[in-house]
Amino acid sequence: MTLLEVIHAFAHDSAVAIVVTDAKLEKPGPTILYANAAFERLVGKPVAEILGNSPRFMQGRETRRPVLDNFAQALAAGERFHGYLTNYRAASHKYVVEIDCRPLRNADGQIEYFLSFQREVARRRGRPWGGVASRFEPVAVSSDSLTPNLKLLSVFE
Ligand SMILES: Cc1cc2nc3c(=O)[nH]c(=O)nc-3n(C[C@H](O)[C@H](O)[C@H](O)COP(=O)(O)O)c2cc1C
Known part of the structure; x- marks a missing residue:
């Protein structure tokens, strides 16, 4: 099994x-090599149209430079990125996405892939106290077999 096949087996039905x-x-670059079903739903495109593109295709006017x-x-x-971006499903349908992107290194320490966990979030009402993470909440709370493992990896934390 290649790494992408392992990720597919683990992640294909994940809600994240x-x-x-x-x-x-x-x-x-970078070029998208794998996307799961939840990513298809998030970006509103079939996987066949996602693969081979750069993830920049979701960016637009309000994506902050x-x-x-x-x-x-x-x-x-080669560091983790955790942040929030405005992206677009179609030219006009924007959404805010929480991104937790990590490098995947081979045994020699070289980065071979980047893997990103993503979920749609909404701005909380009012002016919550705290860092940027306190300003957003997930639009759907997911719980599936992968959820406890994502917690162990501190995904979105
Ligand atoms: C695995 C991975 C997933 C990414 N997902 C997104 C995404 O969902 N939305 C987005 O706007 N950029 C995403 N990016 C970031 C862009 O691909 C690009 O790195 C970013 O625009 C910064 O590079 P630039 O300054 O050359 O544009 C992702 C990058 C990687 C490696």
Whole structure:
């Protein structure tokens, strides 16, 4: 089994959206190699139209450049990125997505893939006290066989 097949076996039916890219960050990369069913629903496109694209296809006018710069820096440094971005399902249907993106390294320590857990969030009412995470909440609370494992990996935390 290849790593992508292992991820497919684990993640295909997960309620959390999962997308895997290669490690080539220079434009037009990175290239999407795997997306699960929840990612198809999140971005509103069939997987056949998702594979081979860069994840930039969901970006639009209100996708904030400073957050993308932080994202790009984290990827280049081989670090985890946890943040919130405005993305688009179609030209006009925007949503806020929480992204937890991590490098997958081989035994030599080289990054081979990036794997991102994603879920749609909504802005909380009022002015919650705390960091940026306290300003958003997931639109759906998911609980499936992968949920306890994501907790162990501190996904979205
Ligand atoms: C695994 C992975 C998933 C990503 N998912 C998204 C996403 O859902 N939405 C988004 O706007 N950018 C996403 N990105 C970030 C873009 O691909 C790109 O890295 C970002 O725009 C910063 O690079 P740039 O400054 O060259 O545009 C993802 C990147 C990776 C590696």
